[in-house]
Amino acid sequence: MNRGDGRKADQLRKIKITPDYIKYAEGSCLIELGNTRIICTASVEESVPNFLKNTGTGWVTAEYGLLPRSCKSRIPRGKNSGRTHEIQRLLGRSLRVVTDLKKIGERTIWLDCDVIQADGGTRTTSITGSFIALSFALHRLKQQKIIDKIPVKDFVAATSVGISGKELLLDLTYEEDYKTDVDMNIVMTGSGEFIEIQGTAEKKTFNKEQMDGLIVLARKGIEELVEIQRSYLKDIL
Amino acid sequence: MNRGDGRKADQLRKIKITPDYIKYAEGSCLIELGNTRIICTASVEESVPNFLKNTGTGWVTAEYGLLPRSCKSRIPRGKNSGRTHEIQRLLGRSLRVVTDLKKIGERTIWLDCDVIQADGGTRTTSITGSFIALSFALHRLKQQKIIDKIPVKDFVAATSVGISGKELLLDLTYEEDYKTDVDMNIVMTGSGEFIEIQGTAEKKTFNKEQMDGLIVLARKGIEELVEIQRSYLKDIL
């Protein structure tokens, strides 16, 4: 497939991160991956869901939204689709795996990922950006002496891969995602372990060999993303 | 792990299918997998979603519900969680991949999977049972000369697998699911291709070798499930 933006099959789009993008949030960034642009904020709330009350343990949860005109057609406000719920659950799970919840005390970190402009990869880019926002927020808690170290066990980043005909592609744009037969979202740690793998045959089924190829490709992309995260967080993690 | 029900690590629970369980539905079955019991119905509606109008193409979609007392604690009615949406999307996608939507004409097949009793594996068992209900409903359309052959391209069945400590387990009960570090739901066709793979590190991350082991295990279970489906559908598919 001739990628519209001239990339090679195994190449990520250009990534740009603006840390501390929102002045009120405890942690935040604007993350841009090609035309995809997402505001990620981390907010600290001094309470936990009921099932954690009086356990000394904290919680990390995420919400995801699309601005009405982040997409080609305007999306009416307040139509919270099943897709949104699914993404929110994925975000929350992925960030919790790398956080030592017992060490953040009885508080909740809310991650809000709001898509300003969507061109594919919004859920994976939300994970990559949220990790930065989360780290900043935890750093602030440490600066305020509320916690004594940043309770993050590993980096986490995510990317999408897909199969188009016989070709395996890294980091799909909206148009590529629409055309591929199979797409897969992979969330990995900085040390190369899996947190989540979600592969879906949208048009054609896939076999084990293809799956293995996709995983190699995703791992390459995630390693690059973690390097970029590392450059923004080198002073605090 | 000593499985509570005496099964080996690579053994499915006992499965029982009662075809035509609901007299009004175009296709239906009661599927029981150990203590998990689900009513699957397929309903034919003579209309399609807007995006398919005047295309000659049909649609297959699914809904999933839990009776209030299908679980250990009563679930208040009408609390449609994000989990429900996620499952419904998975069910719909999985069944659509094996259906030739162009051949069913401008109609929608609604698959309703209602869990009467839940003991793990409700989403995967819903897929396995829905395929039977769907086949019956399409068979009825064929008998009524509305379509001339059953437009199903392959079988589809699903199972869950998981990692508990170092052990890989097939077909998790609710209790096992709760205890495992990693769980994975896999949907495959009768010819052994993947439709969907969803692996989640609930407590600990996992590596490629573990993932490969889980896939081998899942494939074994799905092959057995497809054999059982085949025995109920041998006269029509």
Add this chain to the structure above:
Amino acid sequence: MNRGDGRKADQLRKIKITPDYIKYAEGSCLIELGNTRIICTASVEESVPNFLKNTGTGWVTAEYGLLPRSCKSRIPRGKNSGRTHEIQRLLGRSLRVVTDLKKIGERTIWLDCDVIQADGGTRTTSITGSFIALSFALHRLKQQKIIDKIPVKDFVAATSVGISGKELLLDLTYEEDYKTDVDMNIVMTGSGEFIEIQGTAEKKTFNKEQMDGLIVLARKGIEELVEIQRSYLKDIL
């Protein structure tokens, strides 16, 4: 009227009860009356509505649902109609009249009646089945020494009767219900007293003589239903 199923005008449909149908519920049964099939569960919750807090008194309440394909046409999920509310109120009232609420302590018994297949008489059959589920749940509380006797004052069962032209009919199927001019739901105790009478002129008004005839017929049916309940509950009530 020639009843489709060959019954006499004063004859109930065949009734079948499967006790303890749901393993998680404190009390449950599957009740089948002809083609009508309902799962009734009783769940014990250790709290009461606000107006009963700190009174030492308990509560019995009921919810009712129809599976999407329990009826001839599929009912979209989550459309909780006014009819549902009305039925739930009737179920709750009927069961509360025979329960000594002060003796169950500050807890709520939730009765869930979920219709798997609907062929008329779902609200009355829900009452008849709920009484069994409730008795089982209270029996369990007694076995757990939480209460010292089962605080049920009398049996309760219900049936529908109707007028079709000049004929009075017992236990209407869906089709009969649709055709009758008047239908009446009657809830009575084991000792033959009324708990509820709801008579409705759907097409034609009715007079006192007709009403008296319907009551005689309903009483006959309810006596038979109570005998059946008694056979399942003889060891505990």
Add this chain to the structure above:
Amino acid sequence: MNRGDGRKADQLRKIKITPDYIKYAEGSCLIELGNTRIICTASVEESVPNFLKNTGTGWVTAEYGLLPRSCKSRIPRGKNSGRTHEIQRLLGRSLRVVTDLKKIGERTIWLDCDVIQADGGTRTTSITGSFIALSFALHRLKQQKIIDKIPVKDFVAATSVGISGKELLLDLTYEEDYKTDVDMNIVMTGSGEFIEIQGTAEKKTFNKEQMDGLIVLARKGIEELVEIQRSYLKDIL
């Protein structure tokens, strides 16, 4: 029981009707029964529910509401309870029985019963008042030559009766309703036939003899109510 307002057991409260209370409605009245005050309006809409389209037949339906401060305690706005749904269904059914729906053409008459002040008997008084509003609206359609006669087959009015200890009472106030063991709402035609009977054992069950006594009492009250309706409608019906 010593009735708080000095009435005899078989006596209605004072009734007052203000016809044409709302200038925009096609038909309306303010009906006052003791302290109970209800605005009843009938609105003509030139469309019918889907199931009646292209049948030439019309529809009559009703909605019921309570102003927030119509009751002793303020009711938060927008809490549409199950009770409301039940009342609306009763009102609609009762008025439809006396209306020849085929003769009103493909239009819907909406009856809105809004309780300004509630002191018992709001659902029965809504029926009595709605009949007047409906008749006025149909009269206007006749004046506009849209229909050629008023398609009302009989009068309809309603009252409540109850059992307090051993005493049978007509037309219960809120306080009386609260104290009675059994209450019954009865809807009858001008010619003394039943449209609806709803008897409920709130605290104690009741027997056939008591039921018969209640019916005699209700009939007496309804006959008086119909006389009052007749005086307002004598020029048009």
Add this chain to the structure above:
Amino acid sequence: MNRGDGRKADQLRKIKITPDYIKYAEGSCLIELGNTRIICTASVEESVPNFLKNTGTGWVTAEYGLLPRSCKSRIPRGKNSGRTHEIQRLLGRSLRVVTDLKKIGERTIWLDCDVIQADGGTRTTSITGSFIALSFALHRLKQQKIIDKIPVKDFVAATSVGISGKELLLDLTYEEDYKTDVDMNIVMTGSGEFIEIQGTAEKKTFNKEQMDGLIVLARKGIEELVEIQRSYLKDIL
């Protein structure tokens, strides 16, 4: 403009107030301004919103509703429009400015303004009537020795003015409001200070001179309304 009801440009419609219209409310009136008729009630609730808990300060808030047939066309029930929210916020703010919230203690006064018949000016008339209901409710608190004086700092009343072509009009009916180019709602105190001014160019923009003219007109109307309020409240304020 020839006003349909023969009024001069600077003349209010006829106003009529029925105090204590609802027997259950702590304070209430029916206010009629021409064909506009509104029931205003004030209810005392012994709690405050969260942000006022443990401050010793009370709250005054308002809700506004339209009966379905208060308008020319029937408004479906439960459609709470943005307009409603806007009016409720205006009512609450206006009444709070003249109330010494610290002196009413930790309780909330709910003002409910329910429009029985709407012919323009419903939001301004709701303010004028609410002030009376509020004063009665506070008077009752004083009589019950819960507060020792009525903590009202000034009267408050409101009216609408508008520009039609070159003419400035006081107190617009629905039809006039619809035809004007600019309309303005003004809320003032008894001493002639502004509480709120909301001027809107519906069709044509307006200049400073026109605005000044509207304010003169509104002030005249509000002075008359305050005089009427004063006559009803002279014994208590």
Add this chain to the structure above:
Amino acid sequence: MNRGDGRKADQLRKIKITPDYIKYAEGSCLIELGNTRIICTASVEESVPNFLKNTGTGWVTAEYGLLPRSCKSRIPRGKNSGRTHEIQRLLGRSLRVVTDLKKIGERTIWLDCDVIQADGGTRTTSITGSFIALSFALHRLKQQKIIDKIPVKDFVAATSVGISGKELLLDLTYEEDYKTDVDMNIVMTGSGEFIEIQGTAEKKTFNKEQMDGLIVLARKGIEELVEIQRSYLKDIL
């Protein structure tokens, strides 16, 4: 009042406009006023609300949202407050007054104003930014030869003014807004006519002289804002 940011009483905050901020929208900008940052998009939809069908006339409407962490405390998603409705109505009205709706044909322009960061003046800044987005969208329609000229009759911009003690202030920050006794939002055209004036006594009432002073101040600010708009739109309007 010593303004926190060193501004004079009659000085606007620094304003920055990024045109075409969102690539999918027909018109868009990012508008920044001090710390307040809003994304304004204009979307063209080829349909109109029902009341405009078959009239040849178009519609302009607006929606407004706050990102969860645009404010000091996180706002839970989906809580659409009355304030939001009020702002949306103001935005829509203000933009419609300067648009010749008949000239845009039967289409709707949706203006979405999403607040990324809120520091006072979000509703007025939304108006100022929306006018730019609207103009760009209409320019695109003209370029596509769908309309032959841009049907905008005048510029529109808005600002807030307030009274703090004796001082009149232009362009309030969140903190200033919170502290002022009176605040006023004013919407004016490029030619200095009023579209909307909304003045509210939050804590203290105000008199005519103060109101006149506020209007002078607002006019000065709006003239500056229109100049800035003009610089971005000089090639198209």
